Amino acid sequence: MSRLTLAVLIVLACLLLIVWRYFSLQVIEHNRYTTESERNRVHVQAMAPKRGLIKDRHGILLAENRPSRTLGLVKERIRDLEGVLAALVELIEIEDTDLQRFRDQLRFARPFEAVPLKFNLSEEEIAILAVNQHTLVGVEITAELARYYPEGELYAHVVGYTGRINEREQAQIDKERYDGTHHIGKVGLEKQYEDLLLGEVGYRNVEVNAFGRIIREIESSDPQPGTDLELYLDSRVHKVAHDALGVNRGAIVAIEVETGGIVAMVSTPSFDANQFVTGVSTKQYSEWRDSPDLPLYNRAIQGQYPPGSTLKPVFALAGLHYGVVDENFVVRDRGWYRLPNDSRQYRDWKRQGHGTWVGLHQAIVESCDIYFYELAFNLGIDRLHDFSAQFGLGKRTGLDIPSERRGILPSTTWKRNVRGQAWFPGETLSAGIGQGYMLVTPLQLAVATANLARRGQSITPRLVKGPVSDTSARSVPNRLENTEHEWQMVIDAMVDVVHGERGTARSISRNLSYKIAGKTGTAQVVGIAQGEEYDAEALAERNRDHKLFVAFAPVDKPLIAVAAVIENGGKTGKVVGAPLVREVLDAYLLPLLTPESDGKTANTQQAADLKSEPIGAGNGEVG
Amino acid sequence: MSSGDFVRSMQGTATSFQPAASHLQRMHIDPILLLSLAGVCGFGLMVLWSASGQHQPTMLRQCSFILAGFIAMLVIAQIDMRLIRRWSVLLYLVAIGLLVAVIFYGSGAKGATRWIDLPGLPRFQPSEIMKIALPLTVAAYLSGRSMPPRFFQVMVSVVLIIIPTLLIGAQPDLGTSLLVAVSGVFVLYFAGLSWYYVSAVVVAAGVSSPLIWNYVLHDYQKQRILTLLDPEADKLGAGWNIIQSKTAIGSGGWQGKGWLNGTQSQLDFLPESHTDFIIAVLAEELGLFGVLVLIGLYLLVIGRGVIIGLRAQDAFSRLVVGSITLTFFVYAFVNMGMVSGLLPVVGVPLPFVSQGGTSIVTLLAGFGLLMAVSTEAKRITR
Known part of the structure; x- marks a missing residue:
C-alpha cells in the first residue's frame, strides 16, 4: 500500500470520526443541547404583584402602595465614579452605611444594571437631582411600589406594617410566590391576611445575551394584585x-x-408604621422599644x-x-x-x-x-x-x-x-x-x-x-x-x-x-x-x-x-x-x-x- | 507510485472540459481546485457574516485577504517548480530570521508574542511564512537525495523541522508550532520514511509525554487538555468555551436554527465565534447539513490535491503537494475536533472560514504551489 493511499484512508477515517462526532452532538444529543441553549437564552423574571389595599368601612385608605424612589448608578455609563459619588454627597445626604453597601454591591453588579445608592428619596432630593441631571450621567432614579400608611400612627396597631423579609421568614415562605417581593406583613392585619394581600406573582420570559442584558421579551404573564381588604373600622x-x-x-x-x-x-x-417599611433606624427602634410608654x-x-x-x-x-x-x-x-x-x-x-x-x-x-x-x-x-x-x-x-x-x-x-x-x-x-x-x-x-x-x-x-x-x-x-x-x-x-x-x-x-x-x-x-x-x-x-x-x-x-x-x-x-x-x-x-x-x-x-x-x-x- | 491507470482515467475526465480548460491552462489555473477553493471561501464568508454579527468592516477585511490570497495563489501558480525548489532554502532562512526577530521585537496579545511589524508591510505572523517554507525546504532537501531517506537525511530533516517548531513554540503558539512540525513530518512521510522511524517516534513520544507535560507545557496549555477531558470541572472558566460550543453545535440539530438565527452565537454565549469557534456557528445555524456541506467542500479540495500529487512529475512536487494537502486537512480536522470537544483547544483556525488575515493568504499561497505543480504536470503530459 502506497504512502498516499494510506494517507487518503487516514484522512477519510478522520473525517468519518468528525462526522460521527457532529452527528452524535447534533442528532443523538440534540434535545439535551437544545435545553441547554434555551436555558442560556431565556431568563425568567418575576414581577411582584401589587399588594392589596386596606380600607375602612367607607373606603378610606389605611394602607396603600406608593412609588418609592431609589437612586441608582449604572456602572457602564459612568466614567469617573468617585467624582460622581463626591458630587452626589455634596447634593444630597448619603449615609456612610449606604455608601458602604453601594460599594459592596457594585463589585458584583452587571455593568448595565443600576446599583442602588439611596432608597426612598424625598421630593426635595428628587428635585435637587433633577436640576443637576446634566452633570450626573449614569445616575438613575427608579420607582418601585412600597407600602404606605397615610395615617402612619393612627392605625399602626391594627393594620400593622410590612417590612423586609428576614432570614427566618425566608426559610418559611413559598419562595416562588415571593419571587420579586421583598416585603412581608410583620404584625397586625398585614400579617394575619398576608396570604390574601400578597397576590400572585407574574413572570416575564426574556431573551438575554451572555452578559445578562435583556434583548427582548418572549412572553409574560401579568401579576395578579392582592385582595383589597375592607374593614369594619370607621x-x-x-x-x-x-x-x-x-x-x-x-x-x-x-x-x-x-x-x-x-x-x-x-x-x-x-x-409611625411607615418607618418599618423602609427599614427603621436602630436609634428610632431602640427609642420605641425602650420607652416606658411602650408605643x-x-x-x-x-x-x-x-x-x-x-x-x-x-x-x-x-x-x-x-x-x-x-x-x-x-x-x-x-x-x-x-x-x-x-x-x-x-x-x-x-x-x-x-x-x-x-x-x-x-x-x-x-x-x-x-x-x-x-x-x-x-x-x-x-x-x-x-x-x-x-x-x-x-x-x-x-x-x-x-x-x-x-x-x-x-x-x-x-x-x-x-x-x-x-x-x-x-x-x-x-x-x-x-x-x-x-x-x-x-x-x-x-x-x-x-x-x-x-x-x-x-x-x-x-x-x-x-x-x-x-x-x-x-x-x-x-x-x-x-x-x-x-x-x-x-x-x-x-x-x-x-x-x-x-x-x-x-x-x-x-x-x-x-x-x-x-x-x-x-x-x-x-x-x-x-x-x-x-x-x-x-x-x-x-x-x-x-x-x-x-x-x-x-x-x-x-x-x-x-x-x-x-x-x-x-x-x-x-x-x-x-x-x-x-x-x-x-x-x-x-x-x-x-x-x-x-x-x-x-x-x-x-x-x-x-x-x-x-x-x-x-x-x-x-x- | 503505481497509479498510472488512475491517472489516465482522470485525464479522460479532464479532456471533456477541454475547451474551457485550455483557456484556463494557459493562465496556469487548475479549474477544479479553483472552484472548490472559491466554494469554501464563499461558504466561509456566509458563515462569517453571521458570526461577526453582520459586521461590514470584518467582512471587507476578510474579502480583501481572500482576494489577496487568490492573487498570491495565481502568481505562485505561474512560477516554475524548479525555481521554487532553488529558492526554498532562502525562504526558510528568512523565516527563521523573522521568528528570531519576533522574540526580540515582536508584539502580541493575550500573553503571546506572535506578530512582527516591518516597515512598509502589514503586521503579520512570521510563523505563517514558515508554514510554507518548512515543507518546501525539507522536500527540496530530500528530493535531491536517495529515497527513501537514509538515517543522516532523516536527522537533517528533523533538525530543519525542530528549529522553527521550537521558535514558534516559544512565542508561545503550541498549535501553530505543532502544525508546522506536522507539515515537515508529512514530507518525510511521503518521502518514504521507514516505518522503523515512525514507530520509534511514536514510542519516544509516548515515553516523553510525561516529561513534556511536566517541563514543556505551560499551565494554560495543560489546562486546555484537562478541560477537554472534563469541561464540567470548571464551567465558568476554562470549560466555558467548550461547553458553549458543544451546546451551540448540539442545539443546531439536522437543519440548524437558520442563518443569522443562532442563539448561542448571536447572543454572545459562544466565545471566539468568528475566529476559532466559527464551526459552532455554522453547526448551530445551518445544522448537520451545513457541517456536511463544508466537509464535502474540504474533501473536494483535498481530493483535488491528491490527484495533483498523483500527477506530479518529480519527487519535489509530489512531496510538496502531499504535505500541503495533508496539512490543510489537519487544520480542518484539528479545528473541527477541538470545537466539538474531541481534541484539546489549540489555537487553530478553521481554514477559509475563520476570520483571519495572513493565515488565509498563506493557505491560498500553498494552493498556488499545487496549481504550479498541476500546470507543470499538464504541460508535460501534453
Whole structure:
C-alpha cells in the first residue's frame, strides 16, 4: 500500500470520526443541547404583584402602595465614579452605611444594571437631582411600589406594617410566590391576611445575551394584585377615640353589636408604621422599644388590666342565674365586709358605705363593693368563673390579628395548675370586684359588653368585613341563661350608672340624645408589670389606679359597645373613661340617629332599622 | 507510485472540459481546485457574516485577504517548480530570521508574542511564512537525495523541522508550532520514511509525554487538555468555551436554527465565534447539513490535491503537494475536533472560514504551489 493511499484512508477515517462526532452532538444529543441553549437564552423574571389595599368601612385608605424612589448608578455609563459619588454627597445626604453597601454591591453588579445608592428619596432630593441631571450621567432614579400608611400612627396597631423579609421568614415562605417581593406583613392585619394581600406573582420570559442584558421579551404573564381588604373600622370614629385618649396611655375598643365588627381600636401612644417599611433606624427602634410608654405594644389586645368594677353587671347576672341573689336580696353595707371566722376587713371604695341596705340596682349604679363581696362569696369562685367565661374572658376572643393575649379568669383549677396553690376564700372577694388575679384586655371588655348588649349572646370580633366570607358561626347564645327580667334589671341598673342621679358616670349624661348603658371601673395597680426603674415621681404616677369604662348604646336597640382603659388615670391622674367613651359613642351614633343624614349610606339604613325589631335573645347567628 | 491507470482515467475526465480548460491552462489555473477553493471561501464568508454579527468592516477585511490570497495563489501558480525548489532554502532562512526577530521585537496579545511589524508591510505572523517554507525546504532537501531517506537525511530533516517548531513554540503558539512540525513530518512521510522511524517516534513520544507535560507545557496549555477531558470541572472558566460550543453545535440539530438565527452565537454565549469557534456557528445555524456541506467542500479540495500529487512529475512536487494537502486537512480536522470537544483547544483556525488575515493568504499561497505543480504536470503530459 502506497504512502498516499494510506494517507487518503487516514484522512477519510478522520473525517468519518468528525462526522460521527457532529452527528452524535447534533442528532443523538440534540434535545439535551437544545435545553441547554434555551436555558442560556431565556431568563425568567418575576414581577411582584401589587399588594392589596386596606380600607375602612367607607373606603378610606389605611394602607396603600406608593412609588418609592431609589437612586441608582449604572456602572457602564459612568466614567469617573468617585467624582460622581463626591458630587452626589455634596447634593444630597448619603449615609456612610449606604455608601458602604453601594460599594459592596457594585463589585458584583452587571455593568448595565443600576446599583442602588439611596432608597426612598424625598421630593426635595428628587428635585435637587433633577436640576443637576446634566452633570450626573449614569445616575438613575427608579420607582418601585412600597407600602404606605397615610395615617402612619393612627392605625399602626391594627393594620400593622410590612417590612423586609428576614432570614427566618425566608426559610418559611413559598419562595416562588415571593419571587420579586421583598416585603412581608410583620404584625397586625398585614400579617394575619398576608396570604390574601400578597397576590400572585407574574413572570416575564426574556431573551438575554451572555452578559445578562435583556434583548427582548418572549412572553409574560401579568401579576395578579392582592385582595383589597375592607374593614369594619370607621376611620372617623377611630380618630375620635384616638384624639380622646390624647397624650394619655390607654386603649379604646368599639365594637359593632350586631356584627362583632371592630369600629375603632386605639392604643396610645403609637408609632409611625411607615418607618418599618423602609427599614427603621436602630436609634428610632431602640427609642420605641425602650420607652416606658411602650408605643410598639398594642394595648387593646395585649394590655392586661384588672377589670375592676366594669364586670359587676356580669357578676350580677351570675348571681341571678345561680339564685344567689334576686331582686329583693339586700346586703348590709357598713363600709367593710368580713368573712366568717376571719378578722380581716374588706373595704368598700367608699369609706362610709352606700347606706345600710344595698340591693342589686344600687350596687351596680353606685358600684357597691360590699354587695359584690357577698355575692361572690355566696357564688364561689368556680361558678363565677364558669358564668363569666361565657363572656369571652380568660381566653382569646379570636379577633383576626395575631398576638392577642388571654387575660386571666381565675378559678380553683386555674390556681392549682398555674400557681400550684389552693384557693383562699378571700381571693373570691377580690375576684368579685374584678381585682386579684383577674386580668382582661380592653378587647375582652368590649366583647363582654357586646354580649351584655345582645342580652346573652357572645360574638366573635372581626376587623375585616370583606371580601373574606366568614361563614363560621360567630354568635353563640350563653349556655347559662338569664331570664328577660333578670336582663332588664341589670341593664336598667347600667342605664342608671349614666342616667341615674347617683350614677357613677352621671357626668356624661348631659345633652344625650340617646340612652347609654354603662359601667365604670377603677383598677388598683399593684406593681404593674411595665413600671421599672424610674424616679419616685414617675413611679408614683405609674402606681395610680387605672380608669375603665364600658358602655353600649342605644339601650333599646344596641348598635355599639365600647370599652376604654386609661392607664393610671392619664397624665393628670384625673382622666376617667366615661367622657372618652361618650365621645366615641357620639361620633358613631349621632350621624346614624340625626334625621338630616343624607340617606345614602348603609349607616342610615341601620338607623332606620333601629325602630324595629330589637336584638332578641336566641336570635341565632348574625351574618 | 503505481497509479498510472488512475491517472489516465482522470485525464479522460479532464479532456471533456477541454475547451474551457485550455483557456484556463494557459493562465496556469487548475479549474477544479479553483472552484472548490472559491466554494469554501464563499461558504466561509456566509458563515462569517453571521458570526461577526453582520459586521461590514470584518467582512471587507476578510474579502480583501481572500482576494489577496487568490492573487498570491495565481502568481505562485505561474512560477516554475524548479525555481521554487532553488529558492526554498532562502525562504526558510528568512523565516527563521523573522521568528528570531519576533522574540526580540515582536508584539502580541493575550500573553503571546506572535506578530512582527516591518516597515512598509502589514503586521503579520512570521510563523505563517514558515508554514510554507518548512515543507518546501525539507522536500527540496530530500528530493535531491536517495529515497527513501537514509538515517543522516532523516536527522537533517528533523533538525530543519525542530528549529522553527521550537521558535514558534516559544512565542508561545503550541498549535501553530505543532502544525508546522506536522507539515515537515508529512514530507518525510511521503518521502518514504521507514516505518522503523515512525514507530520509534511514536514510542519516544509516548515515553516523553510525561516529561513534556511536566517541563514543556505551560499551565494554560495543560489546562486546555484537562478541560477537554472534563469541561464540567470548571464551567465558568476554562470549560466555558467548550461547553458553549458543544451546546451551540448540539442545539443546531439536522437543519440548524437558520442563518443569522443562532442563539448561542448571536447572543454572545459562544466565545471566539468568528475566529476559532466559527464551526459552532455554522453547526448551530445551518445544522448537520451545513457541517456536511463544508466537509464535502474540504474533501473536494483535498481530493483535488491528491490527484495533483498523483500527477506530479518529480519527487519535489509530489512531496510538496502531499504535505500541503495533508496539512490543510489537519487544520480542518484539528479545528473541527477541538470545537466539538474531541481534541484539546489549540489555537487553530478553521481554514477559509475563520476570520483571519495572513493565515488565509498563506493557505491560498500553498494552493498556488499545487496549481504550479498541476500546470507543470499538464504541460508535460501534453
